Amino acid sequence: MKFIDSTLNEVDASVKLSEKAFQGYKTIDAKKRAAFLRAIADEIEALGNELMTTAMRETNLPEGRIIGERGRTTGQCRMYANLIEEGSWVEARIDTALPDRLPVPKPDIRKMLVPLGPVVVFGAANFPLAYSTAGGDTISALAAGCTVIVKAHPAHPATSALVAGAIENARIKEDIPTNVFIHLYGADFQVGKALVEHSLVKAVGFTGSFAGGKALFDLANKRPTPIPVFAEMSSINPIVLLPNALESDAENWAQKLASSLTLNVGQFCTSPGLLIGIKDEHLDKFIAALTKAIEGVLPGDMLHSGISSNYSRKAAQALSQPSVTKLSKPEQELVSQQGTPILASVPASEFLKNPLLEEEVFGPFALIVECRDKDQMVSVIEYLQGQLTATVIGNADELIHNKDVINLISQKAGRLIVNGVPTGVEVCPSMNHGGPFPASSDSRFTSVGIDAIKRFVRPLAFQNFPQSLLPKELQDENPLAVWRLFNNEWRK
Amino acid sequence: MKFIDSTLNEVDASVKLSEKAFQGYKTIDAKKRAAFLRAIADEIEALGNELMTTAMRETNLPEGRIIGERGRTTGQCRMYANLIEEGSWVEARIDTALPDRLPVPKPDIRKMLVPLGPVVVFGAANFPLAYSTAGGDTISALAAGCTVIVKAHPAHPATSALVAGAIENARIKEDIPTNVFIHLYGADFQVGKALVEHSLVKAVGFTGSFAGGKALFDLANKRPTPIPVFAEMSSINPIVLLPNALESDAENWAQKLASSLTLNVGQFCTSPGLLIGIKDEHLDKFIAALTKAIEGVLPGDMLHSGISSNYSRKAAQALSQPSVTKLSKPEQELVSQQGTPILASVPASEFLKNPLLEEEVFGPFALIVECRDKDQMVSVIEYLQGQLTATVIGNADELIHNKDVINLISQKAGRLIVNGVPTGVEVCPSMNHGGPFPASSDSRFTSVGIDAIKRFVRPLAFQNFPQSLLPKELQDENPLAVWRLFNNEWRK
Numbered sequence: 015m016k017f018i019d020s021t022l023n024e025v026d027a028s029v030k031l032s033e034k035a036f037q038g039y040k041t042i043d044a045k046k047r048a049a050f051l052r053a054i055a056d057e058i059e060a061l062g063n064e065l066m067t068t069a070m071r072e073t074n075l076p077e078g079r080i081i082g083e084r085g086r087t088t089g090q091c092r093m094y095a096n097l098i099e100e101g102s103w104v105e106a107r108i109d110t111a112l113p114d115r116l117p118v119p120k121p122d123i124r125k126m127l128v129p130l131g132p133v134v135v136f137g138a139a140n141f142p143l144a145y146s147t148a149g150g151d152t153i154s155a156l157a158a159g160c161t162v163i164v165k166a167h168p169a170h171p172a173t174s175a176l177v178a179g180a181i182e183n184a185r186i187k188e189d190i191p192t193n194v195f196i197h198l199y200g201a202d203f204q205v206g207k208a209l210v211e212h213s214l215v216k217a218v219g220f221t222g223s224f225a226g227g228k229a230l231f232d233l234a235n236k237r238p239t240p241i242p243v244f245a246e247m248s249s250i251n252p253i254v255l256l257p258n259a260l261e262s263d264a265e266n267w268a269q270k271l272a273s274s275l276t277l278n279v280g281q282f283c284t285s286p287g288l289l290i291g292i293k294d295e296h297l298d299k300f301i302a303a304l305t306k307a308i309e310g311v312l313p314g315d316m317l318h319s320g321i322s323s324n325y326s327r328k329a330a331q332a333l334s335q336p337s338v339t340k341l342s343k344p345e346q347e348l349v350s351q352q353g354t355p356i357l358a359s360v361p362a363s364e365f366l367k368n369p370l371l372e373e374e375v376f377g378p379f380a381l382i383v384e385c386r387d388k389d390q391m392v393s394v395i396e397y398l399q400g401q402l403t404a405t406v407i408g409n410a411d412e413l414i415h416n417k418d419v420i421n422l423i424s425q426k427a428g429r430l431i432v433n434g435v436p437t438g439v440e441v442c443p444s445m446n447h448g449g450p451f452p453a454s455s456d457s458r459f460t461s462v463g464i465d466a467i468k469r470f471v472r473p474l475a476f477q478n479f480p481q482s483l484l485p486k487e488l489q490d491e492n493p494l495a496v497w498r499l500f501n502n503e504w505r506k
Numbered sequence: 507m508k509f510i511d512s513t514l515n516e517v518d519a520s521v522k523l524s525e526k527a528f529q530g531y532k533t534i535d536a537k538k539r540a541a542f543l544r545a546i547a548d549e550i551e552a553l554g555n556e557l558m559t560t561a562m563r564e565t566n567l568p569e570g571r572i573i574g575e576r577g578r579t580t581g582q583c584r585m586y587a588n589l590i591e592e593g594s595w596v597e598a599r600i601d602t603a604l605p606d607r608l609p610v611p612k613p614d615i616r617k618m619l620v621p622l623g624p625v626v627v628f629g630a631a632n633f634p635l636a637y638s639t640a641g642g643d644t645i646s647a648l649a650a651g652c653t654v655i656v657k658a659h660p661a662h663p664a665t666s667a668l669v670a671g672a673i674e675n676a677r678i679k680e681d682i683p684t685n686v687f688i689h690l691y692g693a694d695f696q697v698g699k700a701l702v703e704h705s706l707v708k709a710v711g712f713t714g715s716f717a718g719g720k721a722l723f724d725l726a727n728k729r730p731t732p733i734p735v736f737a738e739m740s741s742i743n744p745i746v747l748l749p750n751a752l753e754s755d756a757e758n759w760a761q762k763l764a765s766s767l768t769l770n771v772g773q774f775c776t777s778p779g780l781l782i783g784i785k786d787e788h789l790d791k792f793i794a795a796l797t798k799a800i801e802g803v804l805p806g807d808m809l810h811s812g813i814s815s816n817y818s819r820k821a822a823q824a825l826s827q828p829s830v831t832k833l834s835k836p837e838q839e840l841v842s843q844q845g846t847p848i849l850a851s852v853p854a855s856e857f858l859k860n861p862l863l864e865e866e867v868f869g870p871f872a873l874i875v876e877c878r879d880k881d882q883m884v885s886v887i888e889y890l891q892g893q894l895t896a897t898v899i900g901n902a903d904e905l906i907h908n909k910d911v912i913n914l915i916s917q918k919a920g921r922l923i924v925n926g927v928p929t930g931v932e933v934c935p936s937m938n939h940g941g942p943f944p945a946s947s948d949s950r951f952t953s954v955g956i957d958a959i960k961r962f963v964r965p966l967a968f969q970n971f972p973q974s975l976l977p978k979e980l981q982d983e984n985p986l987a988v989w990r991l992f993n994n995e996w997r998k
Contacts, residue, residue: 429967446967475921475938
């Protein structure tokens, strides 16, 4: 099957159709939008085995992983459906009039969040379902009342086509306006560029490489009318290893971290790529155990040949830097798209001099930074760029004594983990998936969990409006029974 | 008195001090921060008459206006103090662990909003107190736990110095770390540029011209590490005049709009600069009444000579465009900094062809766009750029029949007004002061009201954290008694 790139004329026509659809979709009741999202989940499940085999064929991901990801995708649809059906997420605030106030009367003002307009979504290569065609960006935007144009990821076009078909079936079943969701192909960068630059597009969601996300961010900011881009990009997810934890538990942490960093051939944006420890006998013991554990993991097929060749190239680049020592055994002859887990180490003094060593090596690669002492460890943490996650491993007492370290690293990441691994992004209200640049383009938002909907809305205030012209969420009688800040008091 | 620009070395040193102060300030209890904000209000009031006379001298604003603005400024300090003392604004979410969940256990995750870091604030010329040194940007950032560097507006340096002194007194009285607030002078653009480009600065607040705000926005996005800029910039605040309202009430609306657009010599960002009506006898009657009312308003002193010469230039430019008719009488000889109210009209067909006519003329200037019919009125609304406000004036019935017009214009503005005037920005939870570009650089945020604090914070998730290392807002016992989403349920 062939997937043909949209022409620039088709891009223009699609955005115009999306904008037209937005005019209808934004006024549709939340209940109806919720039914649409649930129908999308049902239709994805109805694709059954065909979706499984297609996604596995296009991504080399194992069946268990695809099944899990499908559950996550349909779970997200139902989570946003529940959120908008309940309705309080619109942050309704009502301040009633004080006509007798002096020196001037106070008018009646009410405010809530409203959708921005057509949103362009670029799916991720490594999550063909949960961060792709019907992934978190698409579903949170549709939940908000935005229309969505997805540019299918060129690495899994058939999977994307199947999911797009499911969304279209759901749309028809639930009688949602045509073109609320539009699916385009664009292996060529020109298609994505034209979408981001189109004057009727109001926001962009992206998950992928730093180069890709930053390019879209720059395009969006250079428009005559800039638009927000939420790009989830690059992270090496540092792990700080405190000495006592290694003394008492080196073997256990070596096993856990080896599993985390080699899971799905290291193709997670939260894969731990940087381990920071203080050079002593316990770190040596930990390194020996981790090296052994990693050497025991077989090379696996990566998502596609572009990813695997990029992995080889970036890993080789890191390994060729001054004072970097490769710890794991030389690679075997690899079959085409495989990626071998690699562990390397570097003295902190060298790490602090060489920005190349902070670049993400997407795949099962980790670099251990060996620090002379705690002061140098602090310098390494201070030096780090923004991250999706940061992890601290330590015994109960030493965590308390290293509050300064935790405080410092908290400024570098969107999610902090104590004595755990960063892989495994729970979909729940408390999740934050995002972080200081370059982890994401705007640390003020998350791309996972209910709050991801906030990326695609803006507040709109209504002053002196007659009841009949107000959205239901702001009417006196509160027909949707949402939580509202009513004259400075929470009411339902 | 002379106010000397900071050198670039002083800028660098100031930002470093601000960052150092942030490390302490961000961990200070909200109660203590609240006391600091209240002390700022007290100290501003304690400046008494000196602040009044200085601000009046530097801005030409009348005493009543300065008194009102001082009340608004101190009111904002106390409003944010109340907000952070209550504490629920941090959007705490807690999801407790499910260690027995299959296929993988669910970890304990908690999330809240945390401050970004040092914030640079550029005050507004037209609000020497409420949008300036201790204005909404500064106080909401301090409330959030950010440190602040204010670049004093060169048009009112002495006022700014007095207020900076009040903040410093409050800081000392409440035992807040040194350099939490830093005050710099920088009439030269290089000072502002160096502040926005400094790697330790994490966000920018700005109120002023489009040229100024856009320049800072571009600088911030071109940094190696881009940062968010909230710039409140340019708006002509369209008023849609529906025919029946003019038929029944032309004289009344003419009076109200004349007052609104000439208030304080039109120097409000919400001043109504564009009136859109359908050409008929009622519009003619309204125009005649508005012309007469505006001619009855005496020229007033503008904020400073730069503003008045800019007003003359921009008004002359608009009046010289094809088919623009000046309706108000020729100006008298003006004394140096005065601005005369000016009313002009243009056929919609011309307005739609000439982008110069959509540019803000900051001052008491309004352009009436005369439409052939409702279709053409819709075209004019569709054509408009983003605005802070949009107003619709109509009788009860015709408002209902013009839902399409209200729906359309709602996409163009941050605040909609029915049968009122856009000037007068209430400080209350429901206020939205911001709007689609170019009204502001990010329509997802407001710069007035409690939600303005959201510009300077980001979510941070804590996974598997021991209780003693969690912020109080996220501890099991909820010692601050804030509202939290606890396992998907609101609890306090």
